[in-house]
Amino acid sequence: MTLNRRVFLGAAGVVAAGLSAPMVLAQGKPRVVIVGGGAGGATAARYIAKGSRGEIDLTLIEPSRTYYTCFFSNLYLGGFQELSDIAHSYGTLAANYGINVVHDWATGVDRDAKTVSLAGGGSVPYDKLILSPGIDFVDGAVEGWDVSAQNKMPHAYKAGSQTELLKAQIMAMPEGGTFAMVAPPNPYRCPPGPYERVSMVAHVLKANNPTAKIIVADPKPKFSKMSLFQEGWANHYEGMVDWIGEDFGGGNVAVNPDAMTVTIDGEETKVDVCNVIPAMKAGRIAEMAGVTDGNWAPVNAADMSSKADLDIYVLGDASQQGDMPKSGFSANSQAKVCANAVRGALTGSKVFPAKFSNTCWSLIDTDDGVKVGATYEATPEKIAKVDGFISQTGEDADLRKATYEESLGWYAGITSDMFG
Numbered sequence: 271m272t273l274n275r276r277v278f279l280g281a282a283g284v285v286a287a288g289l290s291a292p293m294v295l296a297q298g299k300p301r302v303v304i305v306g307g308g309a310g311g312a313t314a315a316r317y318i319a320k321g322s323r324g325e326i327d328l329t330l331i332e333p334s335r336t337y338y339t340c341f342f343s344n345l346y347l348g349g350f351q352e353l354s355d356i357a358h359s360y361g362t363l364a365a366n367y368g369i370n371v372v373h374d375w376a377t378g379v380d381r382d383a384k385t386v387s388l389a390g391g392g393s394v395p396y397d398k399l400i401l402s403p404g405i406d407f408v409d410g411a412v413e414g415w416d417v418s419a420q421n422k423m424p425h426a427y428k429a430g431s432q433t434e435l436l437k438a439q440i441m442a443m444p445e446g447g448t449f450a451m452v453a454p455p456n457p458y459r460c461p462p463g464p465y466e467r468v469s470m471v472a473h474v475l476k477a478n479n480p481t482a483k484i485i486v487a488d489p490k491p492k493f494s495k496m497s498l499f500q501e502g503w504a505n506h507y508e509g510m511v512d513w514i515g516e517d518f519g520g521g522n523v524a525v526n527p528d529a530m531t532v533t534i535d536g537e538e539t540k541v542d543v544c545n546v547i548p549a550m551k552a553g554r555i556a557e558m559a560g561v562t563d564g565n566w567a568p569v570n571a572a573d574m575s576s577k578a579d580l581d582i583y584v585l586g587d588a589s590q591q592g593d594m595p596k597s598g599f600s601a602n603s604q605a606k607v608c609a610n611a612v613r614g615a616l617t618g619s620k621v622f623p624a625k626f627s628n629t630c631w632s633l634i635d636t637d638d639g640v641k642v643g644a645t646y647e648a649t650p651e652k653i654a655k656v657d658g659f660i661s662q663t664g665e666d667a668d669l670r671k672a673t674y675e676e677s678l679g680w681y682a683g684i685t686s687d688m689f690g
């Protein structure tokens with residue numbers, strides 16, 4: 271072979287990325303089990319299936335037959351999307367990709383036996399296990415609220431019936447009524463999510479109930495895209511949104527779901543709708559697998575493997591990976607890196623160096639879209655930010671419209687990347 275530049279670079283790339291020898295298995299095809307069919311899990315399933323051409327036995331465990339994306343669920347609240355627009359099924363993954371989709375809850379992980387137990391009985395063996403269970407709420411995070419109160423004071427932070435309920439409550443608000451939000455502390459799923467939601471609720475109220483008010487009790491002194499949201503609220507919804515940050519007692523909150531009151535820094539207010547978004551931690555199955563630090567699951571940035579067990583990978587919101595925000599875009603990006611690494615480990619296919627990216631778009635009002643994003647690389651310590659960008663205040667209407675349209679393209683792209 272003549273050593274020309276292309277061959278040399280190619281060889282260097284292989285060395286840098288590492289060519290792993292296929293795992294030697296006692297019998298049959300290597301088995302990958304994925305728990306959670308959301309942004310991380312569905313993407314990982316599809317990419318492993320696509321790349322391994324039937325060489326891997328792939329099982330996806332997900333209780334719901336319909337996955338409602340949290341992304342764009344705020345746009346449903348704002349009347350820009352129908353609920354059916356954000357609903358997706360697993361039919362194509364099962365039919366066209368040969369993935370064994372099991373609609374059940376994973377209830378435990380036996381790391382010695384390498385099995386995942388199911389609520390419906392029985393267990394599924396694995397050689398590699400990928401966990402992408404999203405988030406659960408920290409017990410006792412908001413005084414007076416627990417999940418038994420979610421029908422009176424919805425969180426709507428897992429999309430579907432909770433989102434539908436919150437919308438029905440907003441539409442039923444009396445004239446001049448009050449919508450309250452209890453915002454979460456860092457870190458949490460979708461940093462701009464609560465504030466995009468405030469914008470979408472304000473949009474609906476401005477059209478249907480213009481004298482209504484929105485109060486946000488926030489334990490943080492600042493939040494994602496803060497100047498962009500505050501500019502937008504002043505421009506589109508003047509006087510409607512009262513954001514009470516940490517400096518004004520926004521972190522000192524108690525709620526009473528029976529009386530429908532919110533007490534912020536000692537001052538009680540009767541409200542008509544209360545959206546409680548409590549502090550979050552990794553989905554419970556990650557804790558049950560023993561791969562969390564009590565809250566989140568620390569992972570190695572190069573392949574998303576757990577720092578506690580190299581045969582378990584944790585994706586998306588549940589992982590503690592470094593600089594990436596907990597977003598669907600991030601989970602999708604991490605899933606591709608993980609799928610590539612898992613295929614390499616099990617079949618000896620080429621493993622490329624990990625690269626990640628994320629963009630979070632938010633809609634403030636009709637055609638007024640903003641975004642923040644970055645690219646990332648894997649370092650020995652964490653997923654580290656390389657460079658980023660953010661929309662600016664005072665941008666012209668055409669650019670904001672183009673940003674919103676970009677988000678529509680992204681939504682179509684990511685959902686077909688997840689579900690085929």
Ligand SMILES: Cc1cc2nc3c(=O)[nH]c(=O)nc-3n(C[C@H](O)[C@H](O)[C@H](O)COP(=O)(O)OP(=O)(O)OC[C@H]3O[C@@H](n4cnc5c(N)ncnc54)[C@H](O)[C@@H]3O)c2cc1C
Nearest residue numbers: 306308309310340341376403404460586587596597598599
């Ligand atoms: C209001 C809102 C707006 C958002 N907007 C955006 C946005 O515009 N852009 C963006 O990129 N991100 C957005 N996000 C964030 C995004 O939804 C999450 O970051 C993303 O879904 C995380 O993917 P995941 O795979 O970690 O979890 P999920 O997508 O939540 O998937 C987890 C899945 O695991 C399943 N599961 C959990 N436990 C078990 C178990 N024991 N057994 C089997 N299955 C289990 C669940 O049923 C669920 O389907 C938004 C979030 C919210 C709440």
